[in-house]
Structure formats: C-alpha cells, structure tokens
Amino acid sequence: MTQQAAPAADTEPAPDGRPGGGPGARRSPVLRLLARPEVGVLLGALAVLVFFLLTAPSVRQGSSMATVLYQSSTIGIMALPVALLMIGGEFDLSAGVAVITSALTASMLSYQLTLNVWTGVVVALVVSLAVGAFNGWMLVKTGLPSFLVTLGTFLILQGVNLAVTKLVTGNVATDDISDMDGFDQAKALFASSFDVGGVQVKITVVWWLVFAALATWVLLRTKYGNWIFAVGGDKDSARAVGVPVAFTKISLFMLVGFGAWFVGMHQLFSFNTVQSGEGVGNELIYIAAAVIGGCLLTGGYGSAVGPVFGAFMFGMVNQGIVYAGWNPDWFRAFLGVMLLGAVLINLWVHRTATRR
Amino acid sequence: MTTDKTAPHGAVLPEAPPEGERPLVELRGAGKSYGTVRALHGVDLAVHAGQVTCVLGDNGAGKSTLIKIISGLHQHTEGEFLVDGAPVRFTGPREALDRGIAAVYQDLATVPLMPVWRNFFLGSELTKGPWPVRRLDIARMKRTADEELRALGIVLDDLEQPVGTLSGGQRQCVAIARAVHFGARVLILDEPTAALGVKQSGVVLKYIAAARDRGLGVVLITHNPHHAYLVGDHFSVLRLGTSELSAARSEVSLEELTHHMAGGAELAALKHELAQVRGVDVEELPDAADVADAAPAPGEGNG
Numbered sequence: 001m002t003q004q005a006a007p008a009a010d011t012e013p014a015p016d017g018r019p020g021g022g023p024g025a026r027r028s029p030v031l032r033l034l035a036r037p038e039v040g041v042l043l044g045a046l047a048v049l050v051f052f053l054l055t056a057p058s059v060r061q062g063s064s065m066a067t068v069l070y071q072s073s074t075i076g077i078m079a080l081p082v083a084l085l086m087i088g089g090e091f092d093l094s095a096g097v098a099v100i101t102s103a104l105t106a107s108m109l110s111y112q113l114t115l116n117v118w119t120g121v122v123v124a125l126v127v128s129l130a131v132g133a134f135n136g137w138m139l140v141k142t143g144l145p146s147f148l149v150t151l152g153t154f155l156i157l158q159g160v161n162l163a164v165t166k167l168v169t170g171n172v173a174t175d176d177i178s179d180m181d182g183f184d185q186a187k188a189l190f191a192s193s194f195d196v197g198g199v200q201v202k203i204t205v206v207w208w209l210v211f212a213a214l215a216t217w218v219l220l221r222t223k224y225g226n227w228i229f230a231v232g233g234d235k236d237s238a239r240a241v242g243v244p245v246a247f248t249k250i251s252l253f254m255l256v257g258f259g260a261w262f263v264g265m266h267q268l269f270s271f272n273t274v275q276s277g278e279g280v281g282n283e284l285i286y287i288a289a290a291v292i293g294g295c296l297l298t299g300g301y302g303s304a305v306g307p308v309f310g311a312f313m314f315g316m317v318n319q320g321i322v323y324a325g326w327n328p329d330w331f332r333a334f335l336g337v338m339l340l341g342a343v344l345i346n347l348w349v350h351r352t353a354t355r356r
Numbered sequence: 357m358t359t360d361k362t363a364p365h366g367a368v369l370p371e372a373p374p375e376g377e378r379p380l381v382e383l384r385g386a387g388k389s390y391g392t393v394r395a396l397h398g399v400d401l402a403v404h405a406g407q408v409t410c411v412l413g414d415n416g417a418g419k420s421t422l423i424k425i426i427s428g429l430h431q432h433t434e435g436e437f438l439v440d441g442a443p444v445r446f447t448g449p450r451e452a453l454d455r456g457i458a459a460v461y462q463d464l465a466t467v468p469l470m471p472v473w474r475n476f477f478l479g480s481e482l483t484k485g486p487w488p489v490r491r492l493d494i495a496r497m498k499r500t501a502d503e504e505l506r507a508l509g510i511v512l513d514d515l516e517q518p519v520g521t522l523s524g525g526q527r528q529c530v531a532i533a534r535a536v537h538f539g540a541r542v543l544i545l546d547e548p549t550a551a552l553g554v555k556q557s558g559v560v561l562k563y564i565a566a567a568r569d570r571g572l573g574v575v576l577i578t579h580n581p582h583h584a585y586l587v588g589d590h591f592s593v594l595r596l597g598t599s600e601l602s603a604a605r606s607e608v609s610l611e612e613l614t615h616h617m618a619g620g621a622e623l624a625a626l627k628h629e630l631a632q633v634r635g636v637d638v639e640e641l642p643d644a645a646d647v648a649d650a651a652p653a654p655g656e657g658n659g
Contacts, residue, residue, distance in 0.1 A: 221492050226474055226477075226492065230467050233468065233469045240427075240449050241449075300469045
C-alpha cells in the first residue's frame with residue numbers, strides 16, 4: 001500500500017469561529033446513523049429472516065440458507081449495477097431481457113460455429129456492453145428519459161431474443177452446449193458450487209459479495225463514485241463544475257450490461273441451454289431490490305450495501321414461503337407489500353434524518 | 357485594493373486598462389444568437405484583477421447569456437472574447453475552469469443531497485494511491501474544505517451534512533469558497549443575492565468583497581443596483597441584449613444606476629427600498645480597510 005505522506009500544508013488550525021452556530025450544528029449520532037441509506041433495509045432484512053426462522057423450521061438448516069443465498073445472489077448481482085445506475089439518476093428496463101440476450105449470444109455462437117465456449121462468452125460480453133453503451137448513448141444524445149429509451153431497448157431485445165433463436169435453432173430454446181470445449185472451465189467460473197461444512201454453496205454467492213464490496217468501495221471512495229452521486233443528484237450542477245456527465249451515464253449503463261452478461265453466463269452454464277422468452281419482468285425485480293435497498297428512484301442517493309439486503313429479502317421471502325409450506329402464489333403480493341413498506345420507511349427515515 | 361481611476365471618457369468607451377495591466381477577461385462587441393433570436397449583441401466588458409465588475413439588467417436583458425459565454429457553457433457568435441489578451445472559444449466549462457474562470461450559478465451549482473466536503477471537491481477530487489486502488493483522499497479533502505470555508509468566515513461543524521440542509525446564503529458561500537480554492541482568477545456570480553433576504557445578501561456581498569481583496573476579478577450579475585453599488589468598481593447595464601451603460605464607480609452615482617435600471621415610475625419605489633438597504637446593510641458590510649485586516653480570519657458578525 002502506498003500511503004501518501006501527510007501533506008505539508010497541515011498548518012495550525014484556522015482561527016476558530018463560533019462552533020455550534022447556525023445550521024452547522026452537529027446532528028445526533030442516532031440521526032446520522034439513520035441517515036445512512038442502508039439502515040432501513042438492514043432492519044427489514046433482519047425482520048424477514050427472524051420471521052421465517054420462527055415460522056418455517058426448515059429454514060434453520062444450512063442447506064436451506066444456502067438456497068436462499070443462491071436465490072438472492074442471482075437477483076443481487078444484477079441489483080448492484082442497477083442500483084448504481086439508479087443513484088446516477090437513470091434506470092434500465094432492458095436489464096431483465098439483456099441477461100437472456102447475453103446467454104443466447106454465447107450459446108448460439110459457440111454451438112452453431114462449433115467454437116470454444118470462451119469465444120461465445122467474450123462475444124457475449126462485447127454484445128452486452130454494446131447494448132449498455134447504446135442505451136447510454138441514446139439517453140445522452142437525445143435527452144429522452146431513460147424510461148423511454150430502455151423501454152425501447154427492452155422491446156427490441158425481447159423480440160430479437162425470440163426471433164433470432166427460432167431462426168437459428170428452429171426452436172424457442174438453444175441447444176445443449178455442455179459437451180463443448182471449455183464448458184467445464186466456464187462452468188467452474190460462473191456456475192460451480194463449493195463445500196462449506198457439508199453444505200453446497202453456489203459460487204455466485206461469493207461473486208455477489210465480492211461485487212458488492214467492490215461497488216461500495218467505488219461508490220464511496222473513488223472519484224467515479226462521487227460523479228455517480230453528482231450526476232444523479234443534479235446533472236446540470238455536476239456538468240458546470242466539470243464532471244463528465246455523459247461518460248458517467250454511459251459507463252453506468254455499460255456496467256448494467258456487464259452485470260447482465262455475468263448473470264447470463266451463470267444461467268447458461270448452470271442449465272446448459274437458454275429459454276429465449278425468459279427474463280421479462282426481472283428488470284422490475286432488480287429495480288425493486290435497489291429501491292428496497294434505499295436507493296432513491298430519482299437519483300443522487302443510495303448505497304451498494306442496501307441492494308444486497310434488498311436482494312436478500314427477495315431471496316428469503318421467495319424460498320421462505322416454500323419452506324413455510326404456504327402457497328407460493330402469494331410471493332409477488334408479499335413482495336409488493338415489502339416494496340411499499342420499504343419505500344415508506346425510507347421516506348420517513350430520510351425526512352427525519354435530514355430535517356434541519 | 358486597486359480602485360484605480362480610469363480615463364475620464366470611460367462612460368463611452370470600454371474601461372481603459374490601468375498602466376501595464378490588461379484585463380483578465382474581455383469582451384469586445386460580443387454577441388450570441390440562438391437561431392434567429394439575437395439574445396446578446398455588441399457587448400463590451402472588461403474584468404480586471406481585484407475589481408468587481410457588475411452586470412445589471414432586467415429579466416431577459418441577456419445577463420445569463422453573457423455569463424454562459426464567459427463560463428464556457430455557450431459560445432459567442434459575434435465579436436471577440438479574450439482571456440489574458442488572447443482570443444478564445446471555449447468548448448465547455450472544464451476549459452474555462454482550466455483558464456481560471458469559475459462560475460457560481462443562480463441555482464448554486466451544488467448537489468443538495470451530497471455532503472459539503474464532496475460538493476466542495478466535486479469535479480476536482482483529491483486522490484491518493486496508484487491507479488487500480490486510486491481512491492479519494494477524504495481526510496485531506498475534509499481538512500482543506502474546512503480551512504477554505506473558515507478563511508472566508510464560514511464555520512460548519514459537520515462537513516458530512518448534505519449541502520441541501522444549509523441556508524441559501526451558506527450554500528452560495530460554499531460555492532464561492534470552492535471557486536476561490538480551485539485557483540479561480542475570475543469569479544462569475546449569477547444573481548447570488550436574488551433568492552436571499554437582506555441580511556443573507558449582506559453576508560454574501562461580504563464574501564464577494566473578501567474574494568476581490570484576494571485579487572480575484574469578480575463579475576457580479578444582478579438586477580439589484582443597490583447590491584451592485586455596495587461592492588462594484590465598474591458597472592455595465594444591459595437592456596434588450598445590448599449594453600446601455602458602461603461606467604466606472606467614480607462616474608456614476610447609485611441614483612443614476614438605479615435610473616438606468618428602472619424607468620421613472622418605478623424609481624420612487626426603488627428609492628424607498630434603497631433607503632432600507634442602506635440603513636440595514638451598510639454597517640453589516642466591512643469597509644475596505646476592515647476586510648484587508650480581517651481577510652483570513654472570520655470577520656465581524658455575520659448571519
């Protein structure tokens with residue numbers, strides 16, 4: 001670590017004014033803690049966890065928890081870039097189908113041309129980043145709201161996914177690629193499991209937490225993170241002080257593309273084949289996880305840790321309902337209630353904490 | 357302080373530069389058209405170091421267009437725009453900033469939800485460490501922000517609080533302190549007192565005087581002649597997109613300035629306002645000598 005020496009400019013403290021004067025007065029530690037975007041969702045996630053631990057005894061087993069975490073991770077990996085994008089003031093309705101687009105690209109390219117699957121994986125990455133860049137570029141160039149731009153991309157991708165798959169394979173699903181060169185390697189990276197005390201844990205859980213740590217660091221400790229908050233908070237002000245707004249927005253959309261690629265690869269290498277009509281509706285799940293995680297839909301406020309808990313709440317409820325022996329049809333209704341509750345709590349916390 | 361006496365013909369011609377000193381920023385017959393709409397034409401303006409140049413005008417007179425040209429947000433379509441005597445054409449605010457021209461906008465150019473220290477360094481963040489782990493030098497940024505704010509007499513206990521929780525005057529001052537810190541030689545202030553009460557306006561005008569005494573060239577855009585006259589060294593009045601008056605302080609009285617700003621009917625009302633402003637605010641504002649002594653330390657009472 002190259003710790004820089006303390007700057008020499010550290011002279012005596014400036015002559016003191018009147019501490020405690022005016023609105024600069026220090027807020028209480030409790031309020032400062034509550035002002036963190038992830039506190040509300042942390043409490044919510046704990047509540048849901050405790051609730052299901054009490055009502056569904058089988059949740060207490062390690063393997064059940066591993067399933068919950070796996071479920072959470074597939075949502076959570078995408079919820080992270082979606083959350084960063086939301087903090088940056090935009091959202092991406094094409095995120096759900098973009099996952100499938102990426103998986104289809106890798107699968108069909110490798111199979112049809114009989115290439116090493118890694119070729120397909122790399123091309124899929126390029127395609128995913130290009131879709132993100134297109135979204136961002138359209139947004140920046142036209143000034144249209146991201147809702148419209150990405151709604152367009154969503155419909156385009158949904159159509160292309162189905163049409164091209166049928167055209168190429170004559171079927172709505174791609175062919176099984178499990179016996180192709182490089183498959184095992186790629187599976188080890190994207191879709192393997194490992195053993196923790198007799199419990200099989202999916203590798204996506206590890207990736208999820210690694211990406212979350214990385215996103216948190218970028219958001220809070222780097223220039224780029226500062227820019228994300230700024231372009232979401234007030235992009236005209238940000239531009240006026242020299243923040244590269246177009247670069248920040250486009251790169252955020254490309255980050256969502258990267259997430260879509262990663263989850264797409266996971267789906268491909270865990271199921272060997274891809275259903276071309278899937279993914280529709282997931283974009284709203286990602287957005288909901290980010291919002292439950294304390295990100296402001298209008299941008300400028302949020303965290304990367306919050307969506308981790310947000311995704312965990314989803315996974316927990318999704319599996320918890322099954323373990324509790326309830327009718328899984330209730331899942332979405334449960335989610336809706338959770339979403340509204342989280343939004344209301346966030347609103348209240350935010351108002352309390354920032355009140356002068 | 358350099359309240360230089362300029363040539364007596366200053367009311368007609370652009371202000372003649374004092375011996376050997378050329379203006380930091382100069383506009384010669386500059387104008388801007390948006391399509392067929394001519395927002396600004398034939399404007400002369402010179403900004404000298406250590407002086408406050410006031411640009412006055414009613415709504416729609418072209419004030420905003422003028423500062424957008426100088427700060428690099430828009431490009432002029434006629435005339436000349438010179439920085440340090442050389443013609444320039446900025447492609448963006450970043451370029452203007454690199455030349456030491458910083459604008460503080462009416463809407464404050466701060467991001468309300470971000471902490472004070474993040475706002476202070478936004479777009480010019482301090483970092484440490486080699487590339488893959490290059491990160492914000494938070495301790496240094498917080499310390500610097502605090503020092504710079506204190507140097508202008510703004511004391512905030514909690515730099516983590518969102519800028520949105522500060523008062524309008526304080527937010528304005530944060531933006532001014534930031535511009536001063538980042539080596540601005542020319543500070544453009546767009547209606548800094550428009551949304552503020554009398555007392556808060558006095559506070560902001562005091563910081564403008566402090567910035568001027570640190571040797572900055574200040575362009576103060578306002579529609580309030582009283583505020584302008586309290587700190588201004590040179591006055592330009594815009595009307596319908598062109599220059600109506602350009603005069604040094606010695607050549608124009610507040611009454612004349614007000615007269616140029618408003619027609620006769622409104623004059624009586626403004627006179628009343630003028631008396632009030634003078635009565636309340638003049639003592640609040642530091643004299644020249646006062647500020648020179650107390651510039652680094654927070655001066656006497658502010659809001």
